[in-house]
Amino acid sequence: MDAIEALTGRVSVPRLAEPAPSSEQLETLFQATLRAPDHAMLRPWRFVTITGASRERLGELYARAAQVDQPDLEEEMLDRYRGLPLRAPMLVALVLTPKQHPKVPEIEQVLSLGAACHGMMVAAHAMGIGAMWRTGAISYHPLVAEGLGLTGDETLYGFMYLGTPDGVRKKRPQLAVADFVSAWPEG
Numbered sequence: 001m002d003a004i005e006a007l008t009g010r011v012s013v014p015r016l017a018e019p020a021p022s023s024e025q026l027e028t029l030f031q032a033t034l035r036a037p038d039h040a041m042l043r044p045w046r047f048v049t050i051t052g053a054s055r056e057r058l059g060e061l062y063a064r065a066a067q068v069d070q071p072d073l074e075e076e077m078l079d080r081y082r083g084l085p086l087r088a089p090m091l092v093a094l095v096l097t098p099k100q101h102p103k104v105p106e107i108e109q110v111l112s113l114g115a116a117c118h119g120m121m122v123a124a125h126a127m128g129i130g131a132m133w134r135t136g137a138i139s140y141h142p143l144v145a146e147g148l149g150l151t152g153d154e155t156l157y158g159f160m161y162l163g164t165p166d167g168v169r170k171k172r173p174q175l176a177v178a179d180f181v182s183a184w185p186e187g
Helices: 003-009 023-033 053-069 075-087 106-126 142-147
Strands: 045-051 090-096 130-134 155-165
Touching: 003 106, 023 045, 023 106, 045 053, 045 106, 053 075, 053 142, 090 106, 106 130, 106 155, 142 155
Parallel strands: none
Antiparallel strands: 045 090, 090 155, 130 155
C-alpha cells in the first residue's frame, strides 16, 4: 500500500480479533510511530503494550476506578468495565511524558503525541492491522494512571487497540476539501 492510499483510506476498526500484531509488525509500527514531528527532539511520549492476562488486570483496574467514582455501581456495570480491554488482543497505553524546554510548550508535546498516535494508526492500516484509539473518562482516571505506573508528571491519553480486523471495515465518505480549507486574502 502506498503512503497516500494509507493516509486517505485509514479508518478506525472497532471490532478486533486475534492475532495481535507480531513482534516484527510491532517493530515496524513503533518505528513509524517514533517518526512523529517532535520540536527539539524531546520525545515526549512513551507507550506501554498490554496483552494476554494483563488485559484482565487492566479491566480490574477500570472496575476499581469506576467504583471509586460510583460506589453503588452494580456488578453488571463493573463486569462491563472489566470487559473493555478484552475487545482487542493488544492495547497500547499512550503516555505523554512532558519535558521542560524554553521553546517547546507542553501543547506542542501533546500535539507530538497525537501525531505519533496517528502514525501508529496509519502504519497499522498499511500493514493490514486493525486499530482503534479509545479514550473516555476511565482512560483519564488517576487510579488507572497510577495502576499503569505513570509518574506524577505523565498523562495517559487513552489506548490504541490493535488486532486483526473482524468484519467489514466502514467506508467513510470523502470530505470536500473546500469545506475545511480557505485562503487568507493577499494584501
